[in-house]
């Protein structure tokens with residue numbers, strides 16, 4: 025048996041006809057830039073995320089970049105965020121000439137620890153970026169309280185968390201000044217290429233993002249500010265509209281797969297000593313989308329040998345992420361030391377992602393669990 029991290033062929037099998045029809049419609053319409061599908065997708069994703077505005081952009085990275093640009097972040101500013109995320113979270117801060125300032129993560133959720141975040145805020149802090157890592161919301165209430173105390177905005181990096189709910193039922197992207205989604209193909213709602221979106225309940229912020237998306241131009245060819253070409257393709261918007269209708273179903277399947285893994289790992293008696301399962305911290309609060317499992321992350325012993333064993337038996341795995349930001353070569357100038365963020369460093373050393381995609385079958389899940397059982401039973 026071979027089990028990949030993602031099976032896009034299986035993912036698209038049932039909707040292939042609908043995708044091709046949507047693509048044909050766009051091609052025949054000859055409206056390729058900011059057409060009706062973009063508007064429809066913006067309204068659909070904003071509503072899904074409990075927001076009044078959505079602005080479709082070229083990628084999740086550009087969503088973060090343009091949200092920070094709309095806040096006027098630049099040289100001399102500091103932005104507080106996690107050291108443990110996909111590179112874009114910190115990359116966009118540095119690209120604007122601002123300084124990324126890191127705060128360690130909570131070792132249970134892998135999301136930024138609000139107490140640590142509070143401790144690194146300075147008079148130069150201009151924003152906080154909260155990442156909802158792996159599909160579970162960061163602890164937003166204390167983060168929003170810190171931000172309010174200092175009069176600064178919170179931007180949500182919700183690239184892995186579309187539709188995910190915080191303990192009070194508020195959805196990823198609706199709690200901060202804006203939320204940034206990625207439609208990279210491996211995200212829960214993936215395009216057939218690159219795309220992203222900024223969602224917000226702040227009309228002024230939405231308007232700034234909209235203007236920055238088209239080179240800061242308003243009216244056309246008159247520029248009060250400097251933006252860029254951050255547009256989403258009409259084609260991607262049309263394809264995403266097809267896929268968005270299935271998102272809740274896919275999320276449910278990911279959650280079911282997570283439950284099967286939990287039962288399987290418990291029954292195989294590898295938890296506790298060798299494997300720590302992901303904790304869905306908001307599960308008890310009654311929200312249904314507490315964790316949308318963009319990734320299923322295990323903390324394990326003997327990780328590298330385990331990965332070799334899984335690979336030899338056809339099971340893919342991945343490390344998200346092997347190097348925390350403060351130890352990346354490009355951020356050496358920030359002058360952080362090894363040991364500065366022990367929880368992020370331990371997570372980078374000890375965790376592994378295993379396949380959780382919606383089309384995974386119970387037989388495949390049982391096979392993955394069996395490989396863990398075999399590996400850990402051989403002393």
Ligand SMILES: *Cc1c(COP(=O)(O)O)cnc(C)c1O
Pocket residue numbers: 083084085086109110112113155181183184205206207208218219220
């Ligand atoms: C995927 C991702 C991004 C970047 O999105 P792209 O669409 O690939 O540019 C940013 N932050 C996080 C946490 C991500 O997972």
